[in-house]
Amino acid sequence: MPRLSPKIDAASLRDRLAAPDAPRLLDVRTPAEFAASHIPGSYNVPLDTLREHRAELRGSLDEVVLVCRSGARAAQAEEALGEAGMTNVHILDGGIVAWEAAGAPLNRNRSRWDLERQVRLVAGSLVVAGVVGGLVVPGLQWLAAGVGAGLTVAALTNTCTMGMLLSKLPFNRAPSCSVVTMAELLKERRP
Known part of the structure; x- marks a missing residue:
């Protein structure tokens, strides 16, 4: 063989x-x-x-x-x-x-949806919520920074904590x- x-x-x-x-x-x-x-x-x-x-x-x-x-x-x-x-x-x-x-x-x-697409939706939503919400609640923009930092770590380590968490949701289990x-x-x- x-x-x-x-x-x-x-x-x-x-x-x-x-x-x-x-x-x-x-x-x-x-x-x-x-x-x-x-x-x-x-x-x-x-x-x-x-x-x-x-x-x-x-x-x-x-x-x-x-x-x-x-x-x-x-x-x-x-x-x-x-x-x-x-x-x-x-x-x-x-x-x-x-x-x-x-x-x-x-x-x-x-x-x-692929898990990667779900991660993009959740991460993007959190960034928008952090930036827009930061206009009303000072400091909320740090949520966007945290998500950005998490995505950077995910790329550098080739792992994705958000993806692992999303995979545990009932929608992603069978x-x-x-x-x-x-x-x-x-x-x-x-x-």
Whole structure:
């Protein structure tokens, strides 16, 4: 079986998925993002769940390609799986965005906003509220400064506290199966 580079582009992944020894696809986005659109045959294992149960998943996977919206969360998942001893882990370069841009198939369901779009809405709203509210309540403009500082830290660390908090809201959660059930599903080979 050929060794893939740490990142794999959409066209190469499509070819690999057609092979009998296709890698497993783990989508580490929120259940709501996954429900909105996902690569056919992929499994939803949100980043927090993957981090918490990486040891159980390690025994269920041979080769895996991690998928998220753009690649940032997949990189975090790759690091977590690497810490658990998995070495045959790859990232879909550019994530779902690149997959869709390449014209690759997506299963689409409910219309949900991507987590990144939700972060932009909340952050923008807080900035506007801070600036406009600062005209009435002195000092409220510091809310806008705090949001700006948080976005700067998010960019520098490639993490997003606001996104992690938003992912916990009921709108962004969906029913999920247990890690034991997920591990059993991952062990099954596709026909």
